[in-house]
Amino acid sequence: MKAKPTESELEILQVIWQKGKVTVREVHEHLATIKDTGYTTTLKQMQNMHAKGLLHRDEQNRTHTYTAAIEEQATQKNLVQNFMASAFGGSAKNLVMxxxxxxxxxxxxxxxIRAFLDQIENEK
Structure with missing residues (x-):
């Protein structure tokens, strides 16, 4: 995994994972419905995320568009593994409970959840 996204970066990534290709304005308008944030703050965060390798930026048009450079499922898996290791001593059982x-x-x-557990059990 490239860089570990912060909480605010994850909010931006959620929008991009949902919509695919977006402009800063589209992300800002979505975020503005759930929290108080300025356009320039969103712009700066997305520029920083591009520099960190979390986003791809298409600069061909006047309005730049962004796509995720990291996959949602891989990011979630990595974050859960890190969280499970640090907060639950590596115990999946304790995390799930x-x-x-x-x-x-x-x-x-x-x-x-039961079906997923059955699937895991049947694979072993």
Missing amino acids: QALGQGNPSKEELDE
């Missing part, structure tokens, strides 16, 4: 204890998973979510 804590996560399930925090929320109120729906029956559908629990069914998906």
Whole structure:
């Protein structure tokens, strides 16, 4: 993995992973619906993310467009592995137990979790 994204960088990446190719304005407009942020702040963050290798920038048109340089699934996997190692001593069980204890998973979510556990068990 290139650089480890910060929390605010992950917010930007979520928008880009959802939409694919975006402008700074599109990202800013989305972020403005969930938090108070300025356009220049979003612009600077995306420029920094490009410099860090987290984003690709297409400069062919007057308005630059950005795409993610890192994959969503690979990023999530890496972040979870790091979090599990640092906060739960590497224990997947403790992480899952804590996560399930925090929320109120729906029956559908629990069914998906059971199916996933069955799949993992059958692969061994």
